[in-house]
Amino acid sequence: xxxxxxxxxxLRLLPVAAGILVLSAFLLGVQGAAPPPPPEPEPGxxxxxxxxxxxLRRFGKLERPAVTYLHEKHTRALxxxxxxxxxxxxxxxxxxxTKFKRLEDVSREQTMAVYHTHCTGCHRETAARGEPSGPVSxxxxxxxxxxxxxxxxxxxxxxxxxxxxxxxxxxxxxxxxERDPATQKLVYVKGNENNCRSCHREEPVEKVRTLRQxxxxxxxxxxxxxxxxxxxxxxxxxxxxxxxxxQAKVEKVKEVPRLLRGQPxxxxxxxxxxxxxxxxxxxxxxVVAFNHIGHEAYVDTCRxxxxxxxxxxxxxxxxxxxxxxxxxxxxxxxxRGTAEASCIGCHNAVxxxxxxxxxxxxxxxxDPPDVAGCASCHVPRPEGLEKGADRQAVARRLLEAxxxxxxxxxxxxxxxxxxxxxxxxTYEGAKLPHRRIVKALAKGAAESRLAAAFHRDPxxxxxxxxxxxxxxxxxxxxxxxxxxxxxxxxxGRPGLQAAYHLQCMECHRHMGVEKPVxxxxxxxxxxxx
Amino acid sequence: xxISRRRFLGWMGAAGAGLAAGGRAHAAALPPSGGHPDxxxxxxxxxxxxxxxxxxxxxxxxxxxxxxxxxxQDLGVLQKTRRTDARTYTVVNRYEGIPGAKGxxxxxxxxxxxxxxxxxxxxxVRAFTKNPDGAVTYDESVCVGCRYCMIACPFEIPTYExxxxxxxxxxxxxxxxxxxxxxxxxxxxxxxxxxxxTFGRRRDLLRIARERMxxxxxxxxxxxxxxxxxxxxxxxxxxxxPFAAIGMREDLGTTPAPELTKGALGVVPVVAAxxxxxxxxxxxxxxxxxxxxxxxxxxxxxxxxxxxxxxxxKKLAEALAKxxxxxxxxxxxxxxxxxxxxxxxxxEAPAGPAPGTPxxxxxx
Numbered sequence: 001x002x003x004x005x006x007x008x009x010x011l012r013l014l015p016v017a018a019g020i021l022v023l024s025a026f027l028l029g030v031q032g033a034a035p036p037p038p039p040e041p042e043p044g045x046x047x048x049x050x051x052x053x054x055x056l057r058r059f060g061k062l063e064r065p066a067v068t069y070l071h072e073k074h075t076r077a078l079x080x081x082x083x084x085x086x087x088x089x090x091x092x093x094x095x096x097x098t099k100f101k102r103l104e105d106v107s108r109e110q111t112m113a114v115y116h117t118h119c120t121g122c123h124r125e126t127a128a129r130g131e132p133s134g135p136v137s138x139x140x141x142x143x144x145x146x147x148x149x150x151x152x153x154x155x156x157x158x159x160x161x162x163x164x165x166x167x168x169x170x171x172x173x174x175x176x177x178e179r180d181p182a183t184q185k186l187v188y189v190k191g192n193e194n195n196c197r198s199c200h201r202e203e204p205v206e207k208v209r210t211l212r213q214x215x216x217x218x219x220x221x222x223x224x225x226x227x228x229x230x231x232x233x234x235x236x237x238x239x240x241x242x243x244x245x246x247q248a249k250v251e252k253v254k255e256v257p258r259l260l261r262g263q264p265x266x267x268x269x270x271x272x273x274x275x276x277x278x279x280x281x282x283x284x285x286x287v288v289a290f291n292h293i294g295h296e297a298y299v300d301t302c303r304x305x306x307x308x309x310x311x312x313x314x315x316x317x318x319x320x321x322x323x324x325x326x327x328x329x330x331x332x333x334x335x336r337g338t339a340e341a342s343c344i345g346c347h348n349a350v351x352x353x354x355x356x357x358x359x360x361x362x363x364x365x366x367d368p369p370d371v372a373g374c375a376s377c378h379v380p381r382p383e384g385l386e387k388g389a390d391r392q393a394v395a396r397r398l399l400e401a402x403x404x405x406x407x408x409x410x411x412x413x414x415x416x417x418x419x420x421x422x423x424x425x426t427y428e429g430a431k432l433p434h435r436r437i438v439k440a441l442a443k444g445a446a447e448s449r450l451a452a453a454f455h456r457d458p459x460x461x462x463x464x465x466x467x468x469x470x471x472x473x474x475x476x477x478x479x480x481x482x483x484x485x486x487x488x489x490x491x492g493r494p495g496l497q498a499a500y501h502l503q504c505m506e507c508h509r510h511m512g513v514e515k516p517v518x519x520x521x522x523x524x525x526x527x528x529x
Numbered sequence: 530x531x532i533s534r535r536r537f538l539g540w541m542g543a544a545g546a547g548l549a550a551g552g553r554a555h556a557a558a559l560p561p562s563g564g565h566p567d568x569x570x571x572x573x574x575x576x577x578x579x580x581x582x583x584x585x586x587x588x589x590x591x592x593x594x595x596x597x598x599x600x601x602q603d604l605g606v607l608q609k610t611r612r613t614d615a616r617t618y619t620v621v622n623r624y625e626g627i628p629g630a631k632g633x634x635x636x637x638x639x640x641x642x643x644x645x646x647x648x649x650x651x652x653x654v655r656a657f658t659k660n661p662d663g664a665v666t667y668d669e670s671v672c673v674g675c676r677y678c679m680i681a682c683p684f685e686i687p688t689y690e691x692x693x694x695x696x697x698x699x700x701x702x703x704x705x706x707x708x709x710x711x712x713x714x715x716x717x718x719x720x721x722x723x724x725x726x727t728f729g730r731r732r733d734l735l736r737i738a739r740e741r742m743x744x745x746x747x748x749x750x751x752x753x754x755x756x757x758x759x760x761x762x763x764x765x766x767x768x769x770x771p772f773a774a775i776g777m778r779e780d781l782g783t784t785p786a787p788e789l790t791k792g793a794l795g796v797v798p799v800v801a802a803x804x805x806x807x808x809x810x811x812x813x814x815x816x817x818x819x820x821x822x823x824x825x826x827x828x829x830x831x832x833x834x835x836x837x838x839x840x841x842x843k844k845l846a847e848a849l850a851k852x853x854x855x856x857x858x859x860x861x862x863x864x865x866x867x868x869x870x871x872x873x874x875x876x877e878a879p880a881g882p883a884p885g886t887p888x889x890x891x892x893x
Contacts, residue, residue, distance in 0.1 A: 485714075
């Protein structure tokens with residue numbers, strides 16, 4: 001029998017744990033106490049501190065339902081008795097262990113014993129003191145108890161990162177480290193900082209802890225130490241980081257200085273074959289100049305593009321695909337319209353904003369993209385681009401040579417009012433304040449650097465409505481394509497009436513234009529008498 | 530000789546299974562629906578519907594249905610979830626507070642014109658017809674008013690004119706079949722201002738739906754409701770939110786309703802047609818068996834009688850022979866006795882008369 005022996009082992013540990021408790025309580029008393037946990041949310045409200053205790057899952061099927069554990073409820077109860085994290089978490093080499101009352105994963109029986117002894121033990125003691133306490137029976141904890149969760153991921157965005165940089169006085173090594181392959185020790189290499197997630201994954205990889213474990217140990221430990229030193233500190237409770245209400249309260253720095261890690265200001269996008277160094281731009285027929293410094297301001301984290309590591313795209317996404325890049329070719333990695341980290345995928349996400357979506361929501365996403373747009377990024381290799389030339393300088397020159405389009409036609413060239421009366425039957429013609437509409441769209445486009453870069457012509461904006469025809473000051477009439485509805489020769493093409501209605505209503509809906517409502521017919525055209 | 534009920538049912542089941550295996554059994558004699566490649570349909574795009582009720586109005590007009598209690602311009606009726614009734618072939622319902630949707634969503638309800646209609650499969654007088662154009666139509670002249678169609682329909686579409694005492698009808702959308710025949714669009718489709726209802730050949734509509742999904746990633750769920758539901762329907766729906774959120778059943782499965790009942794119902798016409806033949810056959814078999822049995826019995830009896838007679842004769846002969854023998858022995862015994870007496874009477878004289886003496890013979 002193993003269980004009794006484990007119990008004895010734990011009993012032997014008890015004095016040690018008690019000693020640590022007393023010591024830590026003493027130290028805390030000296031060094032300053034943690035802020036009190038936030039008040040208990042009202043019953044039934046979603047909460048961010050739900051932990052599913054199902055550690056036995058790795059030993060096979062669970063015999064009983066996993067325990068739904070509300071972390072902050074316990075923190076609160078312990079704080080009322082002047083107890084802190086150490087009541088449940090043992091101090092490991094560097095920080096407190098995230099595991100309950102143990103430092104490492106132990107056997108099935110030992111794991112069970114740890115929880116059963118300490119949970120019910122504490123519940124019994126508390127009840128014996130006549131205070132409200134938790135369950136001591138099996139089913140008291142082991143039951144399916146759905147609790148609404150408000151938990152949300154938290155990332156280190158630029159603002160939060162900057163506040164940490166400032167608090168740590170530019171000592172990047174406090175958080176950033178890497179494993180030295182020779183000594184197998186964690187070292188810091190200046191200029192080689194990476195995303196936490198590039199090593200700390202969802203699942204443990206060899207010795208590397210999961211992101212969850214690493215983040216909770218490192219973040220909370222540092223926050224606790226700063227609190228103890230009475231310095232400005234971050235949250236130590238679940239909701240402080242993971243509850244949307246608390247996340248909204250996190251201070252945002254508006255002007256975040258640029259993060260420097262040796263990245264270029266402008267560069268030529270690299271391309272490489274598998275297992276070979278990047279191809280020299282001088283050997284390529286066309287090149288893409290990329291404004292790195294500009295894009296840094298558009299995204300919240302480096303991770304938005306450098307989704308796996310901080311290396312260049314081509315180091316994983318080679319021309320023909322490689323294992324490191326999950327066989328996603330460079331071409332796909334840049335152009336995939338539905339991918340978050342691809343150029344076009346990110347541009348499409350921007351185009352979903354109300355100012356753009358009026359037109360763009362109705363423009364089909366093409367994968368691969370329309371060839372008409374290639375030249376917006378891909379330009380022929382410029383004259384005088386020698387082998388080994390300064391890529392940054394070439395890229396800067398190419399970017400400066402671009403002529404962003406910020407305006408549409410002059411006012412007098414835009415018809416002021418347009419009356420659509422070709423279909424007039426029950427209703428009179430619809431009077432369209434054409435110029436006002438164009439100006440409203442142009443205002444949104446003028447404010448967007450993306451639009452300025454990709455709207456190639458002053459007439460590009462017109463193509464939001466006057467689509468599927470070349471740019472022209474006098475575009476073809478809608479009726480030249482949209483005729484009778486449900487024409488079997490063009491089964492997907494809306495008839496004229498639906499074409500008008502869809503265009504107006506969809507644009508209004510996506511731009512948040514509330515009036516006239518779609519069902520208010522007379523809001524656009526008067527009823528015939 | 531009789532057959533048990535159990536054995537009879539066993540034969541029937543086997544006959545039904547044989548029919549099912551032999552080909553597509555169309556319960557209650559449905560026409561094969563897969564054979565209309567140019568059948569029409571309508572694709573309802575939830576993302577395009579604005580909830581204007583123009584379809585309801587047009588439906589009422591073209592089908593000459595009774596006027597509604599509240600006018601079609603009154604969008605306040607959308608506050609309640611409605612269903613089709615005997616005066617309404619189609620309704621639009623509003624669904625609010627759906628996660629992932631910006632505002633309220635609307636869904637039009639009408640007969641979906643199943644490829645293999647449950648209503649038709651349940652009707653034992655063939656009041657429903659699946660037409661080659663895709664419409665499922667109803668013939669009131671043969672309807673007996675059993676309302677099995679209403680129970681059978683998984684979409685709860687057919688309704689009944691309960692308020693008519695003498696000529697109640699089952700009422701449901703006809704896909705404007707009379708208009709389709711004239712080359713006109715269904716009333717609702719014609720009236721829809723935003724082509725939330727796309728009309729066309731069903732196979733084209735499937736392609737259009739897939740194209741929209743590909744061209745506008747994220748706008749639609751990758752599911753065309755009605756492509757396979759209940760074996761496929763002529764009217765189909767695409768949506769950006771789960772279909773259950775807009776009141777559509779997601780538990781229907783892809784098996785056409787007739788498929789579920791064909792095993793049992795497929796037997797019915799067989800029973801009706803084969804009954805006399807079958808029973809006559811069973812009767813003939815039984816009769817033949819009875820006759821043979823009788824003949825065999827008679828032959829056996831005859832043989833047994835013959836055998837018994839022969840034995841009796843033999844016994845008689847033996848008995849007669851024995852009697853003769855006994856008689857002879859008795860005579861001899863008597864003769865011998867008489868001779869001995871005679872000899873004693875001659876008495877006392879020297880014994881043994883000479884043979885051949887006259888005194889030696891004495892009449893018995």
